[in-house]
Every structure is written in structure tokens, then in C-alpha cells.
Amino acid sequence: MSTYIAPLRDMRFAMTELADLGALASLPGFEEVSPELAEAVLEEASKLAAEVLAPLNRTGDETGARLAADGVIASDGFAQAYHQFAAGGWNGLSGDPAFGGQGLPELLQAATVEMWNSSNMAFALCPLLTAGATEALRQHGSDELKQRYLPKMIGGAWTATMNLTEPQAGSDLAAVRTKAVPEGDHYRLSGQKIFITWGDHDMTDNVVHLVLARTPDAPEGVRGISLFLVPKFLLNADGSLGAHNDVHCVSLEHKLGIHASPTCVMSFGDKDGAIGYLVGHENKGLAHMFTMMNEARQKVGIQGLAMAERAYQQAREYAKERVQGRAAGSRSAGAVAIIHHPDVRRMLLTMKSQIEAMRAFAYVMAADMDRSHRDADDAARARAQARVDLLIPVLKGWCTELGVELASLGVQVHGGMGYIEETGACQFLRDARIATIYEGTTGIQAADLVGRKLASDGGAALFELVAQMRGVALELERSTDAQLASIGSAFAASVQALEDATRWLLRALTTDVDAALASSVEYLMMLGYVCGGWQMARAALVAARKLAADEDPEFHRTKLATARFYTEKILPKAHAFKETILHGASGAFDISNEQF
The missing domain is CATH 1.20.1410 (I/LWEQ domain)
Structure with a gap:
């Protein structure tokens, strides 16, 4: 099984020559962005991905997360890796400086997201969801909620989730039944959510849930959905952790892949009701949640790229080492590495060329996201936002479909050995398969x-x-x-x-x-x-x-x-x-x- 080495040369090319990293330095707030800074970010991220996250990928797949009496226990080594990840400031790379983030471009963030997912997709899902929740809260939350929660979320001390799906309501959010009853300055929620990625774990001392629910007088359908912040542990007046809220993981799903990423069934309000706080306005929850969903869809698209890259690296190294048969047209009687065979070369170049296309597409889109937020010209911002809105579903759909296709091709390069778990090729295919489904098929x-x-x-x-x-x-x-x-x-x-x-x-x-x-x-x-x-x-x-x-x-x-x-x-x-x-x-x- 090959190790992961970040493809830094092609990443640099896509960032500087196609996404025009240099031009981003002219945007307000990005004045300190330089090639030297970008290089330092890429180099340090590649080390963390290769030396800390990648070694846990196989063991996490084999052992998975598990549910104990006190909650979900992350796979061995994950908590220590997460602490190193958070301590390095990676969770807040593009976060709002007003709440402790570094305020760097989404373009740089996109490159690190690729590395995290290539090296260990199950691990990377945790900060991915936190990033989306952070943006939803930053855009729609009250000043009080932002002050109390965003510094911890951006700093990585706490993680966050997105709670949409219910047993009777998959993609049809009009069927959501979770209830939220007002009580003073908060609400009490009751209901069940399923398929909640990293819904519970022991890597941090709090998990912040963003939950879709209905208030008592809400209209039917999606017009009656509101968004609530429901912490695992309530906060005391001074911001310290207080009592355990009435929210629990009641079971873990048994999945095809990403075994180290706990996919939870979450129960809200088994006793007195889970205390939650309204984010934004009542009955506008779906619009607020789409802020988080679009953030997640962009990063899941990059997951497709990342899994294809990891599968390619594995297939490429195997093809260089596996000696089998004579090269076509060769007069030598000796066997050669299979990378000499025309069809193997076709498969590898099919993977490599499409990965490069996906990477460039994803990075250019990330730069457009930066322009949509930062450009000083209103018309330029609007054009960039229109481009992002148009292409977000393409990034998510096309890249994840190719992620599965190319991971499958990686298995094929291995031949019979690709179908054997010990080579590792199977895991990339199993892990990649979910990305075409979640955050919208x-x-x-x-x-x-x-x-x-x-x-x-x-x-x-x-x-x-x-x-x-x-x-x-x-x-x-x-x-x-x-x-x-x-x-x-x-x-x-x-x-x-x-x-x-x-x-x-x-x-x-x-x-x-x-x-x-x-x-x-x-x-x-x-x-x-x-x-x-x-x-x-x-x-x-x-x-x-x-x-x-x-x-x-x-x-x-x-x-x-x-x-x-x-x-x-x-x-x-x-x-x-x-x-x-x-x-x-x-x-x-x-x-x-x-x-x-």
C-alpha cells in the first residue's frame, strides 16, 4: 500500500497559473498573501497529511469509530491527530479574523482540503462539516451566538455538524418533523436525525449541532423550517461548559466505507427537550442552511478530486513495481513492470489527465469564491457569485462521479490484487462512493x-x-x-x-x-x-x-x-x-x- 505524497507541483501550477493566486493579493483583506506564504502553507499541510493523517487511514478503516456508554469513541490515533491539526491553526485557515481565523483565501483552503481528504477522507469530514457550520453561523447567527461559539469552532476546540435528514425525510426536507417549542430566550427541540456525520465523538469537549426543525405554528412544507444551534454541552454564563444537553447518539450506521467517520443517529429531547437557539429568522431555516450546504458541496467536490488522486498514486506505484508479461513489440524475453503495457498506460493517463482537469476547475472556482466575497467592485462580485452559483453543483456532481470512476480504474490497474483489501485500492473505491450521495445526490x-x-x-x-x-x-x-x-x-x-x-x-x-x-x-x-x-x-x-x-x-x-x-x-x-x-x-x- 503506497503512502500519500501531495502533488505539490501541479497544485502550485493550478493555483498560480490558472486560479491566479497573485491577483488575489489585490483584494481587500488579502494584502499579505504572497507566493512565499502560499508555499509555506502547502509545505506544512503536505507534511501533516503525509506524516500524521495518512498513516491512520488504513487503521481507521479496519477498526472504525465505536459507540460506548458515554458516546462515540474515535478510531485509535484520531484524537491525537485532531489535536495536532487544531493546534496548527488548520481549522481556521480561511476563518474570519474577527473570531480568531487567519483570513487566508479559499483558494489556499481548497488545496489543504484536497490534502486532508487524499490522506484520510474519514478524518477530513470532521473539519469539513465544521467549516460549513461556521459559515452559516457567521452569516446568519446573532451577535451573541457568534461571540459565544465561533471562536471555539474556528479555532478547532469544538466541532460542528449539519442535521437535516430524518427517517421519513431524506432529500425531501418538506417532510421534516423535528419540533422546536419556544421557551424564553431559547427553544426545546425533540426529534430524531439520521446520517449525521461526526455527530458525536471524543476528540473535542463539545459538538455544536445545526438542526432543522419546525416551530409550533410554522406553515407546512419547506417554508416552515427554522434553523437552530443545539450544543452537546450547554454553556455557562462565563462561556465554560455546563450540563450535558438532551441530545445523544443512539446508534452508528454500518457503512460501505469511511468507517472511521461516525455516521450517527441523533436523538434530540428524549427527556425534557434539547435546548437550542434560533439561527437567523423563524421559517427561513432552509435558506440559512443552504449557506452551509453550498460550503459543504464545494468541499465534497474536492473530495472527489482527492480520492481520485490517492487512487492514482496507489495505481501508479503498483504499476511501476508489478512485473508481469513482456512489453508489446519488445524483442526481450524478460518480463517488465506493467507500466510498460499500453492499456495500463492508457488507464493511468486517463486518471492523471482528469485529476489535473478537476484540480484546476476546483481551484479556479475557489478563487472565484474569494472574488465573490472580497472584490471591491460590486459588479465584479456579482459576476463571480453568479459563476460560483452556476458551477457549485457541477463541481460537486462531476468531481465526485469521477472520483468513483477513477478509484474503480485504480482497482483495475492492480488486476486481481486490486480486489484484495491488503493492497488498499479497495478502500479508496469504497470511501469515494459516498461522495456522489451525501450533500445532495x-x-x-x-x-x-x-x-x-x-x-x-x-x-x-x-x-x-x-x-x-x-x-x-x-x-x-x-x-x-x-x-x-x-x-x-x-x-x-x-x-x-x-x-x-x-x-x-x-x-x-x-x-x-x-x-x-x-x-x-x-x-x-x-x-x-x-x-x-x-x-x-x-x-x-x-x-x-x-x-x-x-x-x-x-x-x-x-x-x-x-x-x-x-x-x-x-x-x-x-x-x-x-x-x-x-x-x-x-x-x-x-x-x-x-x-x-
């Missing part, structure tokens, strides 16, 4: 993309993106370098296919909504592949300029090779998706339920 992301994002502005944000893509394609097509011109032509054709599919969907949304939504996942995946092509096309332009200046020729020649492979072997999928989209529902509603 791929189908839910696609419905959001097509039914909400495209419909809300008539495709304006998408067509602005298409125009930007066309500019990149044109620059490549005009190149005197045949390889660059070829990449440009292929990319331009995929952009045209995307525009054709988008216009068809916009018409279908007004004439046949079922047909539009039946094609929505295909459209999300198509947009993901074209966005990946956009970044690889930009990468090819940068690599060509660097090669002309003789800067790091080995790396930039490799970048050109992966850009070409992505364009010629991966990007043609966009045309196939266009054809499936134009066929609409294609009989999906022509048969009865009984005929399935």
Missing part, C-alpha cells in the same frame, strides 16, 4: 443546475462562461504550433456542443420539463467535462509559454501531454452527451411503473 445537483440555475437567468451566466471559453479556444486555434491548434479545435467543438445542448434545455424547460430534467445529469456531466477541457486548454497555453522560456521543461512537457490526452480521449464525451440530451426523456415516461 448527483441527480439533485443536476436538477439544481438545470431547473434552478439555468432557468433563473435564462442561461445568462452559462453563456458568459461559453464566451470566455471561446476566447481560449480561439487563442489556441490561431497558434502556429500544430499541437496547440489541434487542442483548440477540439475544445472549440466541445464548447459548441455545450451551447447547443444548453439552448435545447432552455426550450425544453418551457415545453417539456420532464424531458429537460431527464437529461439533467447528462448535462451536468457534459458541463463538467467541458469545464475540465477549458482548464486543460488554458494549461496548454501556459505550458507552451513556459517551454518557450525553458522553464521547468519536464513538468510543462508533461502538462502538454496530459492536455492533449484529455482533449483527444476524454473531451469527445461531450459530443456523446449532447446527443443523449437532444433525445430528451427518450421513452422514460412511455412505460408504466409496473414495467420497470
Whole structure:
């Protein structure tokens, strides 16, 4: 089983050349961001990931978290690792300085999130949920709640969760039944929540739950949902920990993967009712919670990238070491490492090129998030936010689907040994599988993309993106370098296919909504592949300029090779998706339920 080594060279390339880290220093509040600071962050994060978190990945999978009489006990070594993680300030890297955070760009945070998840996804889920809860509380909580809870959450002394799902209410939050009865300055909650990631543990002395519930007079449906902060331990007037609140983990789910991440069934109000505090306004809870969900969806998209990277590293090292068969066309009778075999090389380059595309896409989006929050120009902020809103479901859906696909390909590179747990390849596939489901399945992301994002502005944000893509394609097509011109032509054709599919969907949304939504996942995946092509096309332009200046020729020649492979072997999928989209529902509603 291979160790994890952060792919720092490609991370630097994506951050500096594509996401334009240098330009972020001009944004208010980021004046101290420099290449030297970014390098220090990356180097230290890579050490923690490789030396502390990665060694716990296998043992955590084998032993898992467990439920004892006093609550959930984290897998061996996790508490010590978490204390080191929090002490290093990693939990508050991009946190609000007003509450103890470092205030660094989301772009830097994205790179560390990739490292945490590649090295140990089960561990990384804990700070991931805390980050989302922190942002929801920062944006919507009262000043008192923020002062009492945010410093501990941002500093990592306390972790946080998101409590949406109930036994009868999965993705349909209109069916939420948890009750919240007002009582003075607080509420008393009663109900049960399921699938709560890191809902309880012994790594910190408090866990802060953000819980969706209904007040007694709330209207039916999602309009009647409110958001509450419910701590595991109540706070005394001086902020110290007080009595145990009426909230408990009653069982742990037995899962396919991420065994070291406790997935809890949480019970609120078994006795007198769990004391909770309203976050924001009554009946606006779903809107407030979406602040947390969008934060989580961005980071889960990066999880897909991270798991693909870890699976690739494992497959690459195995392919270099595993001696099996003769190389095709070789006159030598001796066996060679399987990396010499054409199909193994195809599989590895399929993984590598798409990982690079995902990384660039994720990092560019993170920089757009920074601009949406920090740009001094109102119009620029609005444009960046529109881009983020459009592409968050794509990042989450496309990257997690590829995470599963590439982890599965990693198993295939190993052959029979990939199916054996001792190599470690199986774990990456099992762990990656959840990411397409939680925080909204791929189908839910696609419905959001097509039914909400495209419909809300008539495709304006998408067509602005298409125009930007066309500019990149044109620059490549005009190149005197045949390889660059070829990449440009292929990319331009995929952009045209995307525009054709988008216009068809916009018409279908007004004439046949079922047909539009039946094609929505295909459209999300198509947009993901074209966005990946956009970044690889930009990468090819940068690599060509660097090669002309003789800067790091080995790396930039490799970048050109992966850009070409992505364009010629991966990007043609966009045309196939266009054809499936134009066929609409294609009989999906022509048969009865009984005929399935």
C-alpha cells in the first residue's frame, strides 16, 4: 500500500497559473498573501497529511469509530491527530479574523482540503462539516451566538455538524418533523436525525449541532423550517461548559466505507427537550442552511478530486513495481513492470489527465469564491457569485462521479490484487462512493443546475462562461504550433456542443420539463467535462509559454501531454452527451411503473 505524497507541483501550477493566486493579493483583506506564504502553507499541510493523517487511514478503516456508554469513541490515533491539526491553526485557515481565523483565501483552503481528504477522507469530514457550520453561523447567527461559539469552532476546540435528514425525510426536507417549542430566550427541540456525520465523538469537549426543525405554528412544507444551534454541552454564563444537553447518539450506521467517520443517529429531547437557539429568522431555516450546504458541496467536490488522486498514486506505484508479461513489440524475453503495457498506460493517463482537469476547475472556482466575497467592485462580485452559483453543483456532481470512476480504474490497474483489501485500492473505491450521495445526490445537483440555475437567468451566466471559453479556444486555434491548434479545435467543438445542448434545455424547460430534467445529469456531466477541457486548454497555453522560456521543461512537457490526452480521449464525451440530451426523456415516461 503506497503512502500519500501531495502533488505539490501541479497544485502550485493550478493555483498560480490558472486560479491566479497573485491577483488575489489585490483584494481587500488579502494584502499579505504572497507566493512565499502560499508555499509555506502547502509545505506544512503536505507534511501533516503525509506524516500524521495518512498513516491512520488504513487503521481507521479496519477498526472504525465505536459507540460506548458515554458516546462515540474515535478510531485509535484520531484524537491525537485532531489535536495536532487544531493546534496548527488548520481549522481556521480561511476563518474570519474577527473570531480568531487567519483570513487566508479559499483558494489556499481548497488545496489543504484536497490534502486532508487524499490522506484520510474519514478524518477530513470532521473539519469539513465544521467549516460549513461556521459559515452559516457567521452569516446568519446573532451577535451573541457568534461571540459565544465561533471562536471555539474556528479555532478547532469544538466541532460542528449539519442535521437535516430524518427517517421519513431524506432529500425531501418538506417532510421534516423535528419540533422546536419556544421557551424564553431559547427553544426545546425533540426529534430524531439520521446520517449525521461526526455527530458525536471524543476528540473535542463539545459538538455544536445545526438542526432543522419546525416551530409550533410554522406553515407546512419547506417554508416552515427554522434553523437552530443545539450544543452537546450547554454553556455557562462565563462561556465554560455546563450540563450535558438532551441530545445523544443512539446508534452508528454500518457503512460501505469511511468507517472511521461516525455516521450517527441523533436523538434530540428524549427527556425534557434539547435546548437550542434560533439561527437567523423563524421559517427561513432552509435558506440559512443552504449557506452551509453550498460550503459543504464545494468541499465534497474536492473530495472527489482527492480520492481520485490517492487512487492514482496507489495505481501508479503498483504499476511501476508489478512485473508481469513482456512489453508489446519488445524483442526481450524478460518480463517488465506493467507500466510498460499500453492499456495500463492508457488507464493511468486517463486518471492523471482528469485529476489535473478537476484540480484546476476546483481551484479556479475557489478563487472565484474569494472574488465573490472580497472584490471591491460590486459588479465584479456579482459576476463571480453568479459563476460560483452556476458551477457549485457541477463541481460537486462531476468531481465526485469521477472520483468513483477513477478509484474503480485504480482497482483495475492492480488486476486481481486490486480486489484484495491488503493492497488498499479497495478502500479508496469504497470511501469515494459516498461522495456522489451525501450533500445532495448527483441527480439533485443536476436538477439544481438545470431547473434552478439555468432557468433563473435564462442561461445568462452559462453563456458568459461559453464566451470566455471561446476566447481560449480561439487563442489556441490561431497558434502556429500544430499541437496547440489541434487542442483548440477540439475544445472549440466541445464548447459548441455545450451551447447547443444548453439552448435545447432552455426550450425544453418551457415545453417539456420532464424531458429537460431527464437529461439533467447528462448535462451536468457534459458541463463538467467541458469545464475540465477549458482548464486543460488554458494549461496548454501556459505550458507552451513556459517551454518557450525553458522553464521547468519536464513538468510543462508533461502538462502538454496530459492536455492533449484529455482533449483527444476524454473531451469527445461531450459530443456523446449532447446527443443523449437532444433525445430528451427518450421513452422514460412511455412505460408504466409496473414495467420497470
